[in-house]
Amino acid sequence: MSRPTMETVAERAGVSRALVSLVMNNSSKVSEAKRQAVLRAAEQLGYRPNLHARNLAQARTKTLGMIINDIHNPFFAEVVYGVEAAADDYGFDVLILNGGRDAERERRAVETHLQFQVEALILVGPKLDDDDIIRASAVVPTVVVASGRDNPGADTITTDEERGAALAVQHLVELGHTDIVHIDGAANISSRARSRGYEKAMRSLGLEPRILRGGDDEADAEAAIVNLAETDSMPTAIFAFNDLVAAGALSTLEAAGLRVPDDVSVVGYDNTFIAELNHMSLTTVNQPRHQMGQLAIRTVLERIEDDRTEPTRIDLAPTLSVRRSTAPPRKA
Amino acid sequence: MSRPTMETVAERAGVSRALVSLVMNNSSKVSEAKRQAVLRAAEQLGYRPNLHARNLAQARTKTLGMIINDIHNPFFAEVVYGVEAAADDYGFDVLILNGGRDAERERRAVETHLQFQVEALILVGPKLDDDDIIRASAVVPTVVVASGRDNPGADTITTDEERGAALAVQHLVELGHTDIVHIDGAANISSRARSRGYEKAMRSLGLEPRILRGGDDEADAEAAIVNLAETDSMPTAIFAFNDLVAAGALSTLEAAGLRVPDDVSVVGYDNTFIAELNHMSLTTVNQPRHQMGQLAIRTVLERIEDDRTEPTRIDLAPTLSVRRSTAPPRKA
DNA sequence: TTGTAAGCGTTATCAC
């Protein structure tokens, strides 16, 4: 009834357990005859190695633990693909646990991964605080992806988000805009850097920044814009914290009878597939997600295999994807 | 250097290894004094149980393996949350592997999960063929979520997609449409059922079905509609295979100077957050994804704990989410 | 090239 083990295979093939092990790990020092016999026996029995036993016997697990802030968020999916592709190349399995936008859940996920003896932790857009990350990285190599802040003890793969925001501002200014409002990400982890980038860029161009409190979804954008319409003047361009907020801006503006980009230009951030949708066609700041994923793997591998111990930080360059939500202002 | 084990903790606490085990599994038959001593020692050493050792020693792993067709697809995320919530309730860990829209990758993922000795397999929108599923379900309880076809040997949690398509048609007909085109999902797994539902509903209402070959993304919709415009007449309503195809229809129609819903109504399928975006506001067929996830867990648990052996199939009822992409035809 | 045997970190079954 229970699953066949090496023992079973060994008996069937008329060899010792150790020999079966050698065959399974395709050692070169096994005679072709026995190898065939073992493989045949394994095949017939439907033998499947027990990873727990293997991991216990060996020092290592060849397994990496990844925690994704929110599996809903399409931004992270691309990072995952990058991570998986690279991990494949190096023969590592990647176990995914969903953080569910909740620090407590993430903490439990870290714990689960550690109990599984993963060789490294890859945290994608984590909600964890510094202490959590310090604690984790004291146990296994840890790399944080897509969270601009400094992560003590851990490696960091991110993009320069101040620069990303500056790209957005530059683009709008080049089009002729001077009255550009930023709807920020409120408590979101990347919000600070993006706002700062916006503000610096505006000032360095001699323009007055205007920052509205936003958030990370459509409703937040709506609230911000309604508030803007009531208490202040409508700008000719809006730079939103992310694509979803930009999407909210789009519909709120249109509901108010304003055309995008004719009356108001809108720029998003993240280049998620929302921005790509033809019907939205959002100009947005792009982060090289796939590459970020790959670098995450490379980085932890340097710790695992080459035992680097100094924390590393890689700041990739964001780029701007120009689409149809931006245009010169009505009258320059 | 290496991580502390029960042995280490036992020494430190001045007890036997077995006693530590009892404490860790909070057995009632341990004196309070020793319990405290053990816990303190574990705390100080940063002891963490080794799941591989535990899983090896015990018969079971309390772990479930989930494979997601494509982590990009927001439709699946919701299912994942349902699965996780229910699994939590029953004290199971859920390991996620990404199928990457590729049958071969999924096959490897199944293999990995089996080697990890998961107690059940949850396949969300799998690309695997019948044989793969038969093979898997011969080894562990397997439940297939969100794939309408019959899955021999496995349990199935799905919605009645024929019915979903019929809901879309009914809605359009009630609005007054008679000329309704369906853009299908081509080779996609759910395409057959949805097309069939559309066709039956049309015929039963005395209307002539027109089915265009589509696919599962925006470009497919564009191709279908351009083709339609060139070789045939434009209908007053389009029922698309899914939301993304519907989104493609939206932009292609508007690019052609047609207004939605004034000139053409559009209905999607899946109620992903694309449909929810205010700016898209797609009428679409909804599947109770969270509930599907929960039922998946319940179903496999019946096999694991109550050892049911007969395959089960649950067909949930889809519903229609009416938004702003549908309206009565121009002149009824 | 093959087999023997020890050990990986737990749990579980006994005695004490």
Next chain:
DNA sequence: GTGATAACGCTTACAA
């Protein structure tokens, strides 16, 4: 209550 001791399924010297 507590502590030996034998599994669990595999890898890995070391012998043969």
